[in-house]
Amino acid sequence: xxxxxxxxxxxxxxxxxxxxxxxxxxxxxxxxxxxxxxxxxxxxxxxxxxxxxxxxxxxxxxxxxxxxxxxxxxxxxxxxxxxxxxxxxxxxxxxxxxxxxxxxxxxxxxxxxxxxxxxx
Numbered sequence: 001x002x003x004x005x006x007x008x009x010x011x012x013x014x015x016x017x018x019x020x021x022x023x024x025x026x027x028x029x030x031x032x033x034x035x036x037x038x039x040x041x042x043x044x045x046x047x048x049x050x051x052x053x054x055x056x057x058x059x060x061x062x063x064x065x066x067x068x069x070x071x072x073x074x075x076x077x078x079x080x081x082x083x084x085x086x087x088x089x090x091x092x093x094x095x096x097x098x099x100x101x102x103x104x105x106x107x108x109x110x111x112x113x114x115x116x117x118x119x120x
Contacts, residue, residue, distance in 0.1 A: 002032070003050040009060025010075045010083045019083060023090035026052065051096040056084050 006026060027045055034042040035049075045052060061074035075083060091097045 002048070004029075004031075004045060004052045006052060006054050007057040007060060008054055008084065008087065009057050010080045010087075011061050011073050012075050013073075014075065014083060016086060019087045020090055023087055023094070027091070027094045045095055051098055052091065053098045054084075054088060054091065056080070 004026065008022075030042055030044050032043045032045070032048045032050070033040050035047060058071065058074040058077075058080065059069075062069045062071055063073060064070070074080070088097060
């Protein structure tokens with residue numbers, strides 16, 4: 001159904017202030033058609049009675065250094081989980097949210113993938 005899906009990357013520089021600002025901004029973003037007038041870009045999640053899915057995504061804080069990804073700007077898992085939960089608390093006070101379980105995954109496991117070539 002309709003709603004918003006947010007990939008949340010938490011930086012080492014993020015504080016409670018940024019968490020509060022991001023949550024408020026997401027809830028107030030007027031990116032949906034108004035439910036009464038159908039005017040585009042004129043309603044937020046609350047007006048449309050829609051939910052939001054929040055997915056923790058540390059890879060958004062990646063910086064490429066040559067051919068190698070650098071995740072030093074991403075907050076470490078323990079602190080990031082706390083900030084993620086604070087973010088959810090702020091949102092829950094405003095709107096219905098859905099969340100997958102926060103998973104601590106190391107980069108080594110994340111990067112184990114198999115590539116196949118596709119024949120035309």
